[in-house]
Amino acid sequence: MKYSKQREIILKTLKAADTHLTAEDLYHKVREIIPRISLGTVYRNLNLLVEVGEIRTLQSSDSPSILYDGRGDEHCHLICTSCGKITDIDLALFTPFDLLVYDKRGFLVDDHDLVLKGTCAECLEK
Amino acid sequence: MKYSKQREIILKTLKAADTHLTAEDLYHKVREIIPRISLGTVYRNLNLLVEVGEIRTLQSSDSPSILYDGRGDEHCHLICTSCGKITDIDLALFTPFDLLVYDKRGFLVDDHDLVLKGTCAECLEK
DNA sequence: TTAATAATAGGAATGGTTACTAATTAGGGG
DNA sequence: CCCCTAATTAGTAACCATTCCTATTATTAA
Incomplete structure (x- = not known):
């Protein structure tokens, strides 16, 4: 996996958040730092980070979108x-x-x- | 809540299934009994049945679609x-x-x- | 520095679910 | 038994979250 600034910022932003965020939430937050980032990049990196166990997902049942959790450990x-x-x-x-x-x-x-x-x-x- | 044949068959079919089904799965199964039923009707009734606690939902994490579970009790x-x-x-x-x-x-x-x-x-x- | 290749932005496509509308159906009161 | 009203339906269009595609850019090892 090659380094990318986008991925670093996405991960840092998610870990810094005190709540669980949707991809769209993160997209807006990260755009304040990398204004030209695309939503697809956010999704792709979130999926990658889930795969390597850095972060986790959860579904909140009353929202259709996936929530991302900056904690990689089980909780x-x-x-x-x-x-x-x-x-x-x-x-x-x-x-x-x-x-x-x-x-x-x-x-x-x-x-x-x-x-x-x-x-x-x-x-x-x- | 008024009686509807569609709802009755949907519920019966789901309860009879030994697996967890998507709305689309159920749609195909129920169509063998009510050929003109619409997918929207399946969704609407599944949502109703969840609301009244007759059935439950779960998300299988590797499929994007909601799974419906004929059991209403916690498990x-x-x-x-x-x-x-x-x-x-x-x-x-x-x-x-x-x-x-x-x-x-x-x-x-x-x-x-x-x-x-x-x-x-x-x-x-x- | 260069070559190979992973990652990106932007936009189009996909797929599950919901919303809309006119027609149908349930079922209680006269 | 027959209205009347409101719930339900089929069919279709719209929606929204997510993924896919492509040409371009960035990373990294040799």
């Missing part, structure tokens, strides 16, 4: 169905589940995609 | 990254995890969307 997402906010939470607790799944089905787990929907602390107070 | 999906097969597995074990999330973040969980990726028993044998 879980909490989606508040009231305000729509998506937050990360670590999961260092899955080993027992994986073992159980293997015992029951002979299925060897190597990746988790866990989304919990509910109400966040702030919305609960109201 | 977990195992996706084999080798053969692509998606199987269901019950999860009656999430209560401790939900409590932990509430303790840590004050987030009140009421729905789970859990996808485990890995290798299924059949593929492991090879």
Whole structure:
């Protein structure tokens, strides 16, 4: 994989964001730094970065577009169905589940995609 | 919600299927019973059925289209990254995890969307 | 420096899903 | 049983996220 300024900025911008962004979101942010970048370049690089494990994707179910997550490591997402906010939470607790799944089905787990929907602390107070 | 033959057949066909189907898959299956049904009708009814909790959706990450699942109850999906097969597995074990999330973040969980990726028993044998 | 090739911008094409409209159908009240 | 009203439908056009295509530009190894 050859170096490209576009890819570097895309990755840096995504990692710097505190939220999960669509390709379009990122496109607009990166355009402030590289005004002539194309949307296709953003998509192509996001796909590449997912492939090499630098970033991850998730689907927010109430938006049709893919969300990109600057974290490459496995973690879980909490989606508040009231305000729509998506937050990360670590999961260092899955080993027992994986073992159980293997015992029951002979299925060897190597990746988790866990989304919990509910109400966040702030919305609960109201 | 008024009765419609189209909706009844769509639901019955999905529940009878042993796999997870796209709207297009269902459209072709249902057309064998109602030849003049339109794809739009399939989509509209699937959305309705999801809304009332009769069925669920999931995204298979390597296909862009939504998959529909005839089960309305919460359950977990195992996706084999080798053969692509998606199987269901019950999860009656999430209560401790939900409590932990509430303790840590004050987030009140009421729905789970859990996808485990890995290798299924059949593929492991090879 | 040069040659090979990966990456880019721009725009066209694709494909899944939704929106629109006129015609049809369900089903409750007279 | 027959209106009446509102939900539903078929068919088609529109939409939008994503991918594909091509000529040009940038990277990197020799």
